[in-house]
Structure formats: structure tokens, C-alpha cells
Amino acid sequence: MKYLFFFISTFSFAQQTQFVDFKSVLGKIAINPIEKTVSGDVDYDFDVLKSIDTIKIDAQNMEFSDLKLNGKSINYINTQKQLQIIFSFKKGKNNLTFQYLAKPKQTMYFIGSEANDNIQIWTQGQGRYTSHWFPSFDDVNEKVVFNLNIVCNKEYQVVSNGALKFKSELDGLSVWQYQMQKPMSSYLLMLAIGKFKKNSQKSNSGIPLEMYLEPKDATKFEPTYRDSKRMFDFLEKEIGVKYPWRIYKQVPVRDFLYAGMENTSATLFNTRFVVDSTGFEDRSYTNVNAHELAHQWFGNLVTAESGKHHWLQEGFATYYALLAEKEIYGEDYFYSKLYESAQQLKFASRTDTIPVLNTKASSLTFYQKGAWALFVLHEEIGDKAFKKVVKNYLKKHAFQSVNTQDFFVEIKKVSDYDLDNFSKVWLESTVFNTQQSNSLLLKNKSIQILFEVEKLKKKPLSEKKEFLEKTMKSEVHFSVKEAIVNQLKEDRFREKESLLTLALETKNIPVRQAVVASLNEISESFRTQYETLLEDKSYQTQEITLYNLWNNFPEQRIQYLDKSKTWMGFNDYNLRTLWLTLALSTPNYTVDKVALVKELINYSSINYEANIRQNALEKLLAFKIINDVVLGNLVNATTHHMWQFSKFGRDNIRKLLKNPEMRVSLERIVPDLNQAEQFQLNRLLKE
Incomplete structure (x- = not known):
């Protein structure tokens, strides 16, 4: 992966x-x-x-x-x-x-x-x-x-x-x-x-x-x-x-x-x-x-002979990972993930002009469309035949390189399935076959209800509210309830409050998290209910909730900060870095702010992993806590081996350079940088 x-x-x-x-x-x-x-x-x-x-x-x-x-x-x-x-x-x-x-x-x-x-x-x-x-x-x-x-x-x-x-x-x-x-x-x-x-x-x-x-x-x-x-x-x-x-x-x-x-x-x-x-x-x-x-089977035991057949590795690994998750989390989860990838593929097919059987295909195509192709094949030829095909294919080509035809040869031995059409539709076309995918997805009851929810998107809330409330109270899979919450984003709070309350009452973490993500402005009448999200066993939920409560209710800020002052979060310290910036941005909060600044800046240094550093730098830049040390740490990010982090560094330096004062500050620290850092910063200064 x-x-x-x-x-x-x-x-x-x-x-x-x-x-x-x-x-x-x-x-x-x-x-x-x-x-x-x-x-x-x-x-x-x-x-x-x-x-x-x-x-x-x-x-x-x-x-x-x-x-x-x-x-x-x-x-x-x-x-x-x-x-x-x-x-x-x-x-x-x-x-x-x-x-x-x-x-x-x-x-x-x-x-x-x-x-x-x-x-x-x-x-x-x-x-x-x-x-x-x-x-x-x-x-x-x-x-x-x-x-x-x-x-x-x-x-x-x-x-x-x-x-x-x-x-x-x-x-x-x-x-x-x-x-x-x-x-x-x-x-x-x-x-x-x-x-x-x-x-x-x-x-x-x-x-x-x-x-x-x-x-x-x-x-x-x-x-x-x-x-x-x-x-x-x-x-x-x-x-x-x-x-x-x-x-x-x-x-x-x-x-x-x-x-x-x-x-x-x-x-x-x-x-x-x-x-x-x-x-x-x-x-x-x-x-x-x-x-x-x-991949120990698909990629390592048998290896695609070239990039054109890369789906034989990533498509298989993606599909079998889904089957493993189905074993753990159940059929509804399995179908919800297939639905999710189908939506991505449908959207991508509008602009993606490269099919699965092409070296230059996107990761989404190799992974998700490759997995969908296998799901279709599995459903069409049946479980017994599919398993026989896979077993024979792996045993015949063990410790060798393979291509798509090697896989097809084994299918032809057990089924008269139209592989020419299958290949044209799923491996050679850039269009995602919505009709066939929907037909397979609708075998699942939760997906049937999800489709009903999606059909109501453009209808006013007053016309669909009763159905949505009934669904929210039901035992349907949580992905359907998430979809309901997401559908309410543009509706007025008063009209959707009862539905959001029902969503919170599900006690389901992803559904409650959807409520957090859907609300930037929180009314006083909803504050007590919203505050319960701080207790959720989810660092992601806690992070968004803490920020939104701090932002919406200035008079309660000290209470929220006291409650969360020992939180660390994931191993990237998402909660700690947020708390530090909020504490530093709350004038009447009695803390040693010099020590807090020092701690936050330290998290942005080379002493920590890139994910911690980026979290800290994001907060420092957003709250304008910038000095020469911060700038030096940001420049160092541009030399990191992780392209995502180095790009983050470059992009943010470009933004800072639009400010004349920041340009002067960056130019001033050049002599203090090592050779690699000087090279990267000088290149950006000359753009």
C-alpha cells in the first residue's frame, strides 16, 4: 500500500x-x-x-x-x-x-x-x-x-x-x-x-x-x-x-x-x-x-511482470484486505467500503483517461478499480470457481512473474464467463460501470437504504425529515447515518437539531464525529449536548470539538482548556499542539506562556518525527507564533526525505515570502543554515 x-x-x-x-x-x-x-x-x-x-x-x-x-x-x-x-x-x-x-x-x-x-x-x-x-x-x-x-x-x-x-x-x-x-x-x-x-x-x-x-x-x-x-x-x-x-x-x-x-x-x-x-x-x-x-501472495509469491499488470498486485491486495475486514467487521462494513470506492471511481472517471491495464494508471485505478474488477468477477463466476481460479493461478506461477492473461487462462479452465467483455469494461475502459456496480451493491440491505437516503439529497428537509429520523433510530449500518448527517450540512440548525440530537444518541463514534465535522457554529441551546463529544474515545473528535467549543464560546474557554490540559492525542500530539496554541491565544488564561511557546516550537524541531513537526508548524503558522527558530525549522522541513513534509515546508515558505517582513527574516537566517537548507531556501528566495 x-x-x-x-x-x-x-x-x-x-x-x-x-x-x-x-x-x-x-x-x-x-x-x-x-x-x-x-x-x-x-x-x-x-x-x-x-x-x-x-x-x-x-x-x-x-x-x-x-x-x-x-x-x-x-x-x-x-x-x-x-x-x-x-x-x-x-x-x-x-x-x-x-x-x-x-x-x-x-x-x-x-x-x-x-x-x-x-x-x-x-x-x-x-x-x-x-x-x-x-x-x-x-x-x-x-x-x-x-x-x-x-x-x-x-x-x-x-x-x-x-x-x-x-x-x-x-x-x-x-x-x-x-x-x-x-x-x-x-x-x-x-x-x-x-x-x-x-x-x-x-x-x-x-x-x-x-x-x-x-x-x-x-x-x-x-x-x-x-x-x-x-x-x-x-x-x-x-x-x-x-x-x-x-x-x-x-x-x-x-x-x-x-x-x-x-x-x-x-x-x-x-x-x-x-x-x-x-x-x-x-x-x-x-x-x-x-x-x-x-501482498505476500499477490506481489511477492507471484509478481506482475510489468507496470501494465500492476493491478494483479494492488487490486488483489485491496480486495483481499476488504474480505479480511468483512470477516472482522461484517457484511455491511464490506459493502459500505465498496460503495465508498465506487463513488470515488465514478467521480474520478470524469477526468481520469487512463484504464487499469496501463503502466501510468493512477493509484485509485490500480487499487480500487482493480479490487472492484475482482469483486465483479467473484460475484459473476461464483465463490467456488473464484477460489479455485486463485488457488490454481498462485500454485502454477509460484515464485514467478505473471501477466493478466496468466490469470485469465485459469478462469477459462473453470468458467465460460465472457472475459473479453469483462476486460473491456473493467480493465480497458476509463468509465466506471455504475449500472453493474449498483446492481451488486443493492444486494445489501444497508446499501438499499443508503440509496434511498441519497435520492432525497435535493428535497427540502421538511419532506424527508420523518424518513431520516426513522432511519437514524433504526439498526442500519452507521455509514447510512453518517450520510444523513452529511446531507444536513446546508440546512438551518433549528430544522435539523432533532436529527443531530438523534445522531449523538447513537453513541456511534463515526456518526457523532460526522456531527462535529458538520457544525462550525454552535448555538447555546446545543452547547451541552455538543460538549459531550469531548468525552468521546476519539482523538479526532476531541480535536475538532475542543477547537469549535473554544471558538464559539469565549466565556467558557478557561473551562475547556483546564479540562484538556493533559491531553496528548495520537502519536503526532494532535491534541497537545492544539491545546498549546489555544492556551497561548487565550489572554486571560494563567499559564507560563514562555514555557508553552518553547514546548510548541520544540515539537517543530528535528528531534521529532515529521508528523509531529508538521502538526506543530501548522499551529505556529496559523496562530502567527513565528521567530527565527520556527523559520529555521520550517526551512529544515524542505530537506526532509518525506515528500509530503518537504512540500509542506516549501508551500508555506512561499506564502511567507509574500510578506516583506517575513522575506527579510528568512534572508537574515540564511547564514545560520546548513548547506542543504541554504540551497533550498535560496532557491525559494529566487522564485
Whole structure:
């Protein structure tokens, strides 16, 4: 679940895989967190299938030494993008060894510092980027059995692909030996290094399930990993093919680029999903968890041969994640999510001119339309046939690359379903088939009622109020009640007050949250009811409620601030940063405002994760608490590896530069910045 994905299958590599088959590799590597380098010995075994005079290994900006082919020194070319071995290769088995040194500019990320005792090192090779830290293959069709021996400071845990075969310690260092048994694409190679606590379980089929957290988050284990084993057992049974690897690990890492990444046997995910029981209500890891797990079959066991067939990974992972959520949350939830994605796809199809079977398709298309295509197919050919198709498809192409026709071949064996029409409608067309999707959605009773609610959108409230009140009082799924609240946004408060009261009385967090989001202005008559939202077990609800109450009732501000002064919220401190800005903006609130300013500014510094920093910077800028330190922290954001955060920094500096005084302030701090910060700020100053 990356929401960005790049497949590169260059001509040279598509050609090379016909001549050379790399079988296995042992990498003995050392990580230096101070120098931010990775170095070591690499030992590749490969078969030459046809005579060839040059073999290429992708390697970005690396240094090489001591290259030997079958134990003898060999000539090579280092293009800084590839290691090219020049030799008259004949058919047969070969061994290649060499040493390398890399200082990755991307793909391997060094987070934190020794000074703060919070170092983390992790990789993200999705698509074609592992070659920035390990000499490997940007072509997803070259599958290799990877084995790594990793040397690092003994204070840190090391997680990599496969089973941990051995761990030893010497002179303050530890060596972790990880071993794979089956081949995989290079982009699925991973490392995660840091201080973690491990919790182990076993699946019903006996697969070890290892779940990691930082020690400070140890109490959040249950809500973070809730239903993990249940989903594993469900997917293994539903897919019908035994989990293909020997172990499954999950590790949350700070400042991760995406929601999650399904490296073979070891998923990395964003720390925003590390939650307590209250945070679980708004930021559950459940869907991401199921999605990345499904990829262990769809993407890792069988890999799309090119970007054109990317839906075979993301569409399948999205659909099977939904099936796992259906197992946990029920059929109404399942259909409500399908309805939600159908609405997105219908809207997007007005401007999106790229279909599923296209390398340049959007994430929405690959993920959601791909999932819809599978849902349609599942419904049309029936559950028994669909499961047989998936099972046969995975077993036939295990540890290989696949395309859409490979999947279709298995469908034709069990069904005479019109695949030509299916492909044209769901995979080759940019139009979303509303008629067919509605027909399938309407099999669910809650969706039937939701459709009735949606038909009433343009009618005056007086004509539909009775029906809406009856629905709000019913046992219908909460998504329908949310839709009712959202439909009332433009109506006068007096006319909709009774419906909003009913919504609050549901005690359902998403429905009550919809009420919060629908009201900016709160009448005095509704204040007491609205204040109950401060007690909801939802940090998101509490954040919006606190701000709206503070904004609408100035005379009650001190009361609200006293009530919320110990709140922290999610692990991005959403409630704490809001409280600090509100306290600083309340003139008659007796607090040490210098200390509060210092605390808020500190949250915007490099000592914290990007999500905390952005929350703090948003508040500082919105409430105009800006000094040289704040500006420096904002400039530093532009150098961050997370594009969302760096863009946030650039966009806000551009806004500030429109103010002559802010321009002078930004120009003044240039000499105090490091080289990367100076480069980014000078570029913005010249725009």
C-alpha cells in the first residue's frame, strides 16, 4: 500500500534474463549510522543460459573492489548506475564475488541520532530502488534467493527477510544472519534496524508471527496489532494456498514514506498506525495490515511482470484486505467500503483517461478499480470457481512473474464467463460501470437504504425529515447515518437539531464525529449536548470539538482548556499542539506562556518525527507564533526525505515570502543554515 509505485523493466534486463539466471546471493554487510554508509562482501551464484559477453548488476553510486569470477580476478566497468562484468561467458554455473561501499542518497534512510538515543535505519526499495544500497536488479523479473549477514551495534535489533539463523556478538557489535529459501524480486529486500521489543505468536498453520514496537510504545501492542493473527489465518484459508514464506514480521518505523510496504516475509509500516485503544477508532492499522499481508501472495509469491499488470498486485491486495475486514467487521462494513470506492471511481472517471491495464494508471485505478474488477468477477463466476481460479493461478506461477492473461487462462479452465467483455469494461475502459456496480451493491440491505437516503439529497428537509429520523433510530449500518448527517450540512440548525440530537444518541463514534465535522457554529441551546463529544474515545473528535467549543464560546474557554490540559492525542500530539496554541491565544488564561511557546516550537524541531513537526508548524503558522527558530525549522522541513513534509515546508515558505517582513527574516537566517537548507531556501528566495 504505497499509493505510488514504479515498475522499470529495461530492455537490457529483459534481454539479460534470457541469457543469465541469478540464483542466490549472500551479502555480508556492515551499517555505519554515523557515516550513513553500507559496505560489505557480496557472493552471487548464477547460471549462464546462453553465451553472453557482459553481465550487468544494478548499483547506484557505489565503489567496488576485489571482483572475482569463479575465484579469479575479472575486468569490470562501474558506470555509477551499473556494475558491468566483461567476459566471454559460456553456458554453465558461475560464482561472482566482490566488495562494495555505498552512501545511499535514497532507499536506505537513517533516522534519529546517537545523541537522542533513537537511531533507526530502514529501507524502502519499492519498484527499482534497492540498487541504491545493495548491488541487485531493478528488473522485477530477476528473482533471487537473498541471504544477508548484517553487522551493527549490539544495542540494536536487526530485522531482514527470512528466518534468523544465527546471531552472535563481539566487541560491541552483533552479527545477524538472515536466510531466505525461495527467490524474490530485489525490490522486496529490506532492513530495519533500531531498538524494538518483539511479541511472538503462531498462526493456525504454525507460521511464526513476529510483531515489533519501540519500547516506549509497548503498552500499545494490542490495539496496534489487533486481529493480526485472525487476519493471517483467514487469508491463508480464503486464498487456499499456504503462506509461502517461513516467517512473517511486522515493524513500524519512523518517518516511513508510505502507509506500509510488503517486503517478502517482513512488512514495514508507518508509526502513525501505532495507537492506543482510543487512537484505534480513527487510525486502525487493520486495513493496511491486511493489505500488506495479502501482498505476500499477490506481489511477492507471484509478481506482475510489468507496470501494465500492476493491478494483479494492488487490486488483489485491496480486495483481499476488504474480505479480511468483512470477516472482522461484517457484511455491511464490506459493502459500505465498496460503495465508498465506487463513488470515488465514478467521480474520478470524469477526468481520469487512463484504464487499469496501463503502466501510468493512477493509484485509485490500480487499487480500487482493480479490487472492484475482482469483486465483479467473484460475484459473476461464483465463490467456488473464484477460489479455485486463485488457488490454481498462485500454485502454477509460484515464485514467478505473471501477466493478466496468466490469470485469465485459469478462469477459462473453470468458467465460460465472457472475459473479453469483462476486460473491456473493467480493465480497458476509463468509465466506471455504475449500472453493474449498483446492481451488486443493492444486494445489501444497508446499501438499499443508503440509496434511498441519497435520492432525497435535493428535497427540502421538511419532506424527508420523518424518513431520516426513522432511519437514524433504526439498526442500519452507521455509514447510512453518517450520510444523513452529511446531507444536513446546508440546512438551518433549528430544522435539523432533532436529527443531530438523534445522531449523538447513537453513541456511534463515526456518526457523532460526522456531527462535529458538520457544525462550525454552535448555538447555546446545543452547547451541552455538543460538549459531550469531548468525552468521546476519539482523538479526532476531541480535536475538532475542543477547537469549535473554544471558538464559539469565549466565556467558557478557561473551562475547556483546564479540562484538556493533559491531553496528548495520537502519536503526532494532535491534541497537545492544539491545546498549546489555544492556551497561548487565550489572554486571560494563567499559564507560563514562555514555557508553552518553547514546548510548541520544540515539537517543530528535528528531534521529532515529521508528523509531529508538521502538526506543530501548522499551529505556529496559523496562530502567527513565528521567530527565527520556527523559520529555521520550517526551512529544515524542505530537506526532509518525506515528500509530503518537504512540500509542506516549501508551500508555506512561499506564502511567507509574500510578506516583506517575513522575506527579510528568512534572508537574515540564511547564514545560520546548513548547506542543504541554504540551497533550498535560496532557491525559494529566487522564485
